[in-house]
Amino acid sequence: MASTTPQDADVARHRRRTTATIKESLRELSIQLSLLNHQVGVHVDLNDVDLYCLDLINRHGPLSPSALARRAGLHPATMTGILDRLQRGGWVTRQRDPDAADRRAVAVHALRDRNPELFQLYSAMNSSVDQICGEYTDTELEMLADFLRRATHAGQEATDQLAGD
Numbered sequence: 774m775a776s777t778t779p780q781d782a783d784v785a786r787h788r789r790r791t792t793a794t795i796k797e798s799l800r801e802l803s804i805q806l807s808l809l810n811h812q813v814g815v816h817v818d819l820n821d822v823d824l825y826c827l828d829l830i831n832r833h834g835p836l837s838p839s840a841l842a843r844r845a846g847l848h849p850a851t852m853t854g855i856l857d858r859l860q861r862g863g864w865v866t867r868q869r870d871p872d873a874a875d876r877r878a879v880a881v882h883a884l885r886d887r888n889p890e891l892f893q894l895y896s897a898m899n900s901s902v903d904q905i906c907g908e909y910t911d912t913e914l915e916m917l918a919d920f921l922r923r924a925t926h927a928g929q930e931a932t933d934q935l936a937g938d
Contacts, residue, residue: 799924813894817887818862822847826855827864827883835880837870846936856881863887 777785807821814824822845829844830836836844842852859865864887870878892899906914 809895809898813891816894817890819858819864823855823858826852827859830859830865830881831883831885831888835868835882837878837880838867841881846932 810824811821814821817824819827826841826845826847829841833844834841838852838856839849841856842849845852847855856865856867860867864884866882866884867879868882870880909917
């Protein structure tokens, strides 16, 4: 059995501290982004979950209300109220899905004419992230992008596990 040297112990301790720092930074980033999203929502008169669902529709839509509810981890009845608010606010439209077997089926489409409002509200953060990324090499950016993709995937898996999927 190999014995560990004091240097090995120092390296292991440093790695644990660095990993803990990364986890703590991710938590702080999550909180800060939640606070930013909340303030954006205040400016456009959307609550946090409405803004979150709008982002899902913008990124993955058009979506059926049930698909959106599954993706958001919300009950379909809750989704009806969210979609009503988003539609009243001019953010989305519900359109019949002509390709669906059920003629009552609808797809939710984002109305992109309001997106400039959102882009403007996020512009300071986007500019800051652009500046931060400018300080890294292409190789470092690829590593960071890989880490964030993998961390996001781990978060999705943990969420799905808690939701019972």
